[in-house]
Amino acid sequence: MSATVAAPAGSQGERSPSEPSGSASSESELPEIQLVRPLPGFSELTRYVLVRLGGEVDEEPIMYELRSVEEPMVRFLVAVPTVFFAGYGFELDASHCTELGLTAPDEALVLVLLTIGDDTASTTANLLAPVVINARTRVAAQVILSGSDWPVRAAVV
Amino acid sequence: MLVLTRRAGESIVIGDEVRVVVLDVRGDTVRLGIDAPRSVQVHRAEVYAEVQAANAAAASTVDDLGSVADRLQRMARPAPARRAVRRLRGSHLAAGSAASQGVGSHPAGGPAQHRRDRPRT
Numbered sequence: 296m297s298a299t300v301a302a303p304a305g306s307q308g309e310r311s312p313s314e315p316s317g318s319a320s321s322e323s324e325l326p327e328i329q330l331v332r333p334l335p336g337f338s339e340l341t342r343y344v345l346v347r348l349g350g351e352v353d354e355e356p357i358m359y360e361l362r363s364v365e366e367p368m369v370r371f372l373v374a375v376p377t378v379f380f381a382g383y384g385f386e387l388d389a390s391h392c393t394e395l396g397l398t399a400p401d402e403a404l405v406l407v408l409l410t411i412g413d414d415t416a417s418t419t420a421n422l423l424a425p426v427v428i429n430a431r432t433r434v435a436a437q438v439i440l441s442g443s444d445w446p447v448r449a450a451v452v
Numbered sequence: 453m454l455v456l457t458r459r460a461g462e463s464i465v466i467g468d469e470v471r472v473v474v475l476d477v478r479g480d481t482v483r484l485g486i487d488a489p490r491s492v493q494v495h496r497a498e499v500y501a502e503v504q505a506a507n508a509a510a511a512s513t514v515d516d517l518g519s520v521a522d523r524l525q526r527m528a529r530p531a532p533a534r535r536a537v538r539r540l541r542g543s544h545l546a547a548g549s550a551a552s553q554g555v556g557s558h559p560a561g562g563p564a565q566h567r568r569d570r571p572r573t
Binding site for chain 1: 490491493495496499500502503504505506507508509510511512514517518520521522523524525527528530531532533534535536537538539540541542
């Protein structure tokens, strides 16, 4: 198993999630995401890194580890939602656009948190509250799509 | 907890920037209006609790997320990614090309269900 860092060209790093988090030099090469407010339930944590995991579809990464910089034990498996849920989509409220500095839909990288089940087949994705990232500035927020019917636990398989 | 009694049309101010007004009361249903700065998130309590619980459940204790990701990909056979943000709301912002994305309706049903469309070619 290998994990490839989602890093800008020129900075290398192959690291596995089980490596100690104190490896400062490679840690500093991971591009950091700044949450404008913490994930509900994980207050005070606003700095995260995205570590690319194995697979790709059409040469695009589809799954990442979202790991807290401040608390490395806090880690999430996240995925590009539309590869598993082809009909998934939403409109972003003006307030979220402003806080994330988004001026066009394709500036946003959308990832959803996965809950790994007792067996892989029972893994679910939180479609109600995706993490929306400004791909340019790396400012992000978990946006609760209030008023939508997207499920908080959607079966991935 | 601070307990206040209000009638329809009356308001509550929280801090300097949040105002809650009772719009109307019909039977056992109260309609509330909330004025808050854009930086303050307002949600139904049960929705917020659900997201908190889902986040807590999602926090992984698995050492090898890469293997889980690989297995998931093999089982789920993912399709190419599409843009999840269809449109940005707000008159001063550029609209997405809604026509090319198609207008997907939200799925019906509760948390146990989701709708998976066949990928368009």
